[in-house]
Structures are given as structure tokens and as C-alpha cells.
Amino acid sequence: MYNFDEVINRKNTNSISYEGWKSSYEHLKVDGAFPFGDDYIRMWVADMDFATPPEIIEAIKERLDKKILGYTQIFDSKYYETLEKWFLEQYHWEINTKEIVISPGVVPALLRLVPLLIKPDENILISTPSYGPFNxxxxxxxxxVFNSKLRKNNHRFEMDFADLEQKIKDPSLNIKLFILCNPHNPTGSVWTKEELYTLGKICLDNNVWIISDEIHCDLLRTGKQHIPLATIFKETDRIVTCTAPSKTFNLAGSLMSNIFIKNESVRKQYQETYHEVLSPLNIAATQAAYSKCLPWLEALKQYLDANFQLLETILLKELPHAKFSIPEATYLAWIDISYYIKNLPNKHKLTEFFIKNAGVVVEDENKFVNHSAGFIRLNIACSQAVLIEGLNKITNSLKTINQ
Structure with missing residues (x-):
């Protein structure tokens, strides 16, 4: 029903995935051109190379047929009813739609929320490696921004609760906000109910706000279950939950996120400071995503499961000393290639190495704040043919420097 094997040409679409890396690496050009010309496999920024669901495209077309794209906000209750149904059916979360504020993305929401939640002399704690915008x-x-290193336990990254508690209770650090990634980017860990309860108790018992970024919550491996932090601590108003259809349905350019702010004072400040005028096309896209695209999402997850299995098989065969475990969520692979870069003169610029030597764009430690040396993050949300080609180029380039 859905063709995830389709290879879509994103040239001349103002795509960040296709064009966005180039300005930062102009110094790698030779005679005015990159070593591989335009023939790069892009496995970096977190949007997918799959077509946006046809149900969303059709909803946008239907909205365009109404002929006027004037000033728009959400007045139709169907939008909120759609969200109520989605979160209840998928996550057993009875949301309160009055808590929702609209943001043009989770990252803008993070930037807006920090000064509303904590004072100028108060600080932040994150788990690292971390999605860069948290920092x-x-x-x-x-x-x-203080860091707490995630621990590797067998094949899974876990929070170090003793370290988190020690830092939160240290008055000299004055930590009053923890930014949680649930599920975690870049490691792909899906936090269990017990883990979330332990974290929440540490933070809330010490008067620490929590922003829970749950943007990857829909992109789970088969058999995994996401638990919204807010469903565990229903009585508190010190948790802000960030959600969006952007990662799930390849709508990153749609610029529409639903942010749940239970605290009335903070929500009022947010609404008074940020008065959104929305795109009518984005509203149509979001509503269609949550009301019509569950079959597409289920098919997508099966395809991603297969891609991760393929990735694991290739790594075991071609780079057996690479350290990788299939993540519990996301379409992002977090791979430790430290063994293979011992001979590199600069082990801290792996993105540059692969641009120059493989024709593949990946993300290296510099995007993930701390505790990420020797790792690369690969976006595997692409056709299996492209995935195989990209992995062949990566493995061949590493074998070359280890001959």
C-alpha cells in the first residue's frame, strides 16, 4: 500500500537534508566542488527520505481547494478531538486540550520555555550524549547546562540516577530544570515506567521542573511501548510535555507542535508572549496525520525494523568491532566506531572524514554535547537500496584507513 523503496530526488526543493550541510563544509571543496559532487548519501539530519503519507498530501490539497489561505488559528473543535483520541488510544493518556499551546516546533518551544520556568541564576541538567538544542x-x-552521562548496560543506555540526584541536590549547581528526551535521542532508549518514576521523584521532590520532549514517541520498535511522563505524575503541574507529528509523519517543515503546559501561570505567560498565527495547511496536515495515518505509521515501523536488522547484519559482517545495538525507538542509529578511527589524525571530525572519503553525510560527536567521542549517528529512514549503498561507502572508507 505504501512504497518505502521509492527514492525521491530532493534536489531543488530547498531541503536542509540535501543542501543544509554544504555551507559548513565549503573548506572541503576541491576546485570549487565537493569530492563526490552532488552524489552524496545523506544520513544526517532527522527527517525521512520517505514520502509524506498520501493521506496528508490529500488533506493539504483539499484545504488548498478552499482557495483562501488567510490568517488562521484553531477554532474547530475537531482538531482537539483528534488529539484526544490519538493520545488516548496510543498511550492511554487522557489529555486536557486546554493545556495545549502551539509552537512552530519543539526546539522553539524549548527556547521559549526556559526563561518562563527558571530564574536567571538557575540552571539546567541534561543526560548526555544529548540532542544539541537541549544545551x-x-x-x-x-x-x-550540566551533564549527567548515560551508562551503557549491556546493549542499552540508561540514566545514572545516583549521579542525577547528586547533581540536583548540589546547592552550588542550583539546578531547577531537567530536560528529558523520552524516547532518547541519540541512543534510542525507551524509558520504562520504573525509570520515569525514579527520575520524576528525584526532580519533583527537589523542586525541579521537567520538560519532557516526546517527539520520537510514535517511532517504536515492534513490541515496545512509550509512556508519557505526565501519565505517571498526574497531580503535578511542573511537567511540560512537548509533542509533534513532525518526526512521525515526515512533517518537519510543517512547523506545528503541541506543547502541554499544565501550570496555569506559565501557560498564561507563554500565550501572552507568543501569539501564534498558524498555517492553514499545517493544521490540515496535523489533523490528517493523527486521524488518518495510523496504517501508514504501522507500515513505516515495519520497514524501519527491517532497516535496523539490515544495518546490524552489515555491521557484524563488515565492521565487527563497531559497537551497535538496535535502538528501542527512533530511526537513528548510534554507533561507536572508536576501534576503526585509531589511525585518524583528527578523531573528532568524523563528519568531515566521511564527506571527504565516503560521499556520505553523517553526524559526529560535535552535535551531541558530551560523552559522544567516537560515535556517529546515522539516519536510516531511507530506502533499503540507499541504506546499503551508504553503509558500503562507510565501511569501505573505514577499511581503507585500517589496512
Whole structure:
């Protein structure tokens, strides 16, 4: 029903995936051109190379047929009823739609929320490696951002609760906000109910706000279950939950996220400070995603499961010393290739290495704040043919420097 094997040409679409990396690596050009010309496999930024679901495209077309794209906000209750049904059926979460504020994305929401939740002399804690904008959310507002290293336990990354509690209780650090990634990017861990309860108790018992970024919650491996943090701590109003259809349905350019702010004072400040005028096309896309695209999502997850199995098989055969476990969620592979880069003169610029030597764009440690040396993150949300080609180029380039 859905063709995830289709290879779509994103040239001349102003795509960040296709064009966005180039300006940062102009110094790698030779005689005005990159070593592999335009023939690059892009496995970096977190949007998919799959077509946006046809049900969403059709909903956008239907909205365009209404002929006027004027000033728009959400007045039709069907939008909120759609969200109520989605979160209840998928996550047993009875949301309160009055808590929702609309943001043009989760990253803008993080930047907006920090000064509303904590004072200028209060600081932030994150688990690392971390999605880079979590750090930016603090530094942009001159807050210190402290790191707690995730621990590797067999094949899974886990939070170090003793370290988290020690840092949160340290008065010299003055931590008043924890930014949680649930499920985690880049490691792909899906936090269990017990883990979320332990984290929540540590934070809430010490008067620490929690922003829970749950943007990857729909992209689970078969058999895994996402638990919204807010469903465990129903009585508190010190948890802000960030959700969006963007990762799930390949709508990153749609710029529409649903942010749940239970605290009335904070929500009022947010609404008074940020008065959104929305795109009518984005509203149509979001509503269609949550009301019509579950079959597409189920098919997508099966395809991603197969891609991860393929990735694991190739790595075991071609790079047996690479450390990789199939993540519990996301379409992002977190791979430790430290063994294979011992001979590199600069082990901290792996993105540059693969641009120059493989014709593949990946993300290296510099995008993930801390505790990520020797790792690369691969976006495997592409056709299996492209995945195989990209992995062949990566493995061949690493074998070359280890001959």
C-alpha cells in the first residue's frame, strides 16, 4: 500500500537534508566542488527520505481547494478531538486540550520555555550524549547546562540516577530544570515506567521542573511501548510535555507542535508572549496525520525494523568491532566506531572524514554535547537500496584507513 523503496530526488526543493550541510563544509571543496559532487548519501539530519503519507498530501490539497489561505488559528473543535483520541488510544493518556499551546516546533518551544520556568541564576541538567538544542536552550539564555552521562548496560543506555540526584541536590549547581528526551535521542532508549518514576521523584521532590520532549514517541520498535511522563505524575503541574507529528509523519517543515503546559501561570505567560498565527495547511496536515495515518505509521515501523536488522547484519559482517545495538525507538542509529578511527589524525571530525572519503553525510560527536567521542549517528529512514549503498561507502572508507 505504501512504497518505502521509492527514492525521491530532493534536489531543488530547498531541503536542509540535501543542501543544509554544504555551507559548513565549503573548506572541503576541491576546485570549487565537493569530492563526490552532488552524489552524496545523506544520513544526517532527522527527517525521512520517505514520502509524506498520501493521506496528508490529500488533506493539504483539499484545504488548498478552499482557495483562501488567510490568517488562521484553531477554532474547530475537531482538531482537539483528534488529539484526544490519538493520545488516548496510543498511550492511554487522557489529555486536557486546554493545556495545549502551539509552537512552530519543539526546539522553539524549548527556547521559549526556559526563561518562563527558571530564574536567571538557575540552571539546567541534561543526560548526555544529548540532542544539541537541549544545551542551546540553556546557553542561549545564559544558563549553565550540566551533564549527567548515560551508562551503557549491556546493549542499552540508561540514566545514572545516583549521579542525577547528586547533581540536583548540589546547592552550588542550583539546578531547577531537567530536560528529558523520552524516547532518547541519540541512543534510542525507551524509558520504562520504573525509570520515569525514579527520575520524576528525584526532580519533583527537589523542586525541579521537567520538560519532557516526546517527539520520537510514535517511532517504536515492534513490541515496545512509550509512556508519557505526565501519565505517571498526574497531580503535578511542573511537567511540560512537548509533542509533534513532525518526526512521525515526515512533517518537519510543517512547523506545528503541541506543547502541554499544565501550570496555569506559565501557560498564561507563554500565550501572552507568543501569539501564534498558524498555517492553514499545517493544521490540515496535523489533523490528517493523527486521524488518518495510523496504517501508514504501522507500515513505516515495519520497514524501519527491517532497516535496523539490515544495518546490524552489515555491521557484524563488515565492521565487527563497531559497537551497535538496535535502538528501542527512533530511526537513528548510534554507533561507536572508536576501534576503526585509531589511525585518524583528527578523531573528532568524523563528519568531515566521511564527506571527504565516503560521499556520505553523517553526524559526529560535535552535535551531541558530551560523552559522544567516537560515535556517529546515522539516519536510516531511507530506502533499503540507499541504506546499503551508504553503509558500503562507510565501511569501505573505514577499511581503507585500517589496512
Amino acid at each position: 542551546l536552550a540553556g546557553t542561549y539564555h545564559n544558563r549553565q
